[in-house]
């Protein structure tokens with residue numbers, strides 16, 4: 001699994017016995033000694049941070065599930081009870097809710113990092129594609145989980161999102177009913193959403209296993225985007241990167257704690273403190289912050305069906321990215337013009353997120369919000385479908401160092 005020749009030697013009778021039957025200790029040892037490029041920077045600590053987030057979400061989620069009641073009559077109350085009466089519930093519930101936001105925050109940095117350093121390029125296409133699958137399942141899990149507290153945004157968010165499926169021609173209505181377990185968001189919906197919300201994190205954990213396996217098999221990319229050529233170019237994962245990951249995790253936990261203890265509600269919506277009411281539509285139905293860019297894309301076009309198609313296309317385009325970028329050079333460090341387009345792309349994502357939270361008619365700098373969303377949507381797709389394919393063919397990249405070691409030591413490139 002580790003993708004490098006094993007150097008593990010079983011030392012005692014038990015480890016020798018085990019190694020011949022189930023070489024799990026060998027796997028762990030090989031994982032720890034995995035030769036990682038010696039120039040990995042702090043952007044490379046987010047994989048470890050994400051692993052921690054996933055484990056934390058699963059543990060807090062399992063405990064919450066012991067006290068949560070998935071029924072429309074009791075769900076809202078049960079969450080309030082968890083916060084007030086269950087030992088440490090006041091901590092566990094916001095840890096899970098804020099944890100979801102921190103998880104998405106980390107995954108976005110992880111994805112932008114992959115984009116910037118060209119980690120999706122051969123031979124790492126599978127690492128990237130499995131990452132995209134994880135992202136899709138994460139989105140589903142986040143959406144399903146938000147329904148569970150059965151607040152106003154839970155209910156209306158679920159109504160709007162399942163409504164998208166109703167817009168699919170011919171089969172849409174049946175698909176929507178199948179998702180809901182009826183004609184509207186109700187008890188059957190809450191039950192199946194709870195069941196799936198419990199299941200999917202384990203599916204994510206399994207795909208993360210494949211993701212890391214694929215990465216170890218292909219070898220890790222690095223900030224200069226050139227492959228290690230000698231032993232000198234790599235370092236053992238432990239203790240070098242375990243120490244670096246540990247430090248980054250501590251900083252991440254400080255930020256997490258800041259939100260958790262000082263602003264636990266700042267990342268959610270106040271309307272979710274009102275119990276779901278099918279007869280009272282909130283003034284603005286908005287998804288959680290991490291879905292806002294997609295929400296802006298959805299509303300950028302007047303046709304509902306086209307909006308939905310565009311929204312799904314925004315994720316689908318990530319899957320084919322390895323074949324859209326035609327450049328032979330991986331890292332944007334050596335692609336001066338593409339780097340500028342990339343910075344604009346990040347700005348476009350922020351613009352989409354910002355306008356996803358506004359009403360389409362809200363004026364921003366004298367222009368209706370929907371027009372900002374349209375411009376950013378156009379740029380989002382142009383970046384993948386035009387800029388990356390074309391720039392790869394016409395851009396003259398900067399000279400790259402001969403080796404990772406030379407880049408670290410600052411020696412001249414040839």
Ligand code: HEM
Pocket residue numbers: 043044045046047048050051054107110111114117119120124127128130131132134135204208211212215219220221222
């Ligand atoms: C639960 C979510 C995820 C976990 C736990 C996870 C875990 C990891 C870990 C441990 C690494 C190695 C360390 C590092 O490079 O940071 C890694 C690398 C990578 N991940 Fe993820 N990942 C997740 C989601 C994603 C997503 C959503 C994408 C992209 C769509 C992605 C794309 C990549 C790529 C391309 C690499 C290779 C980086 C390189 O070699 O430069 N990952 N991931």
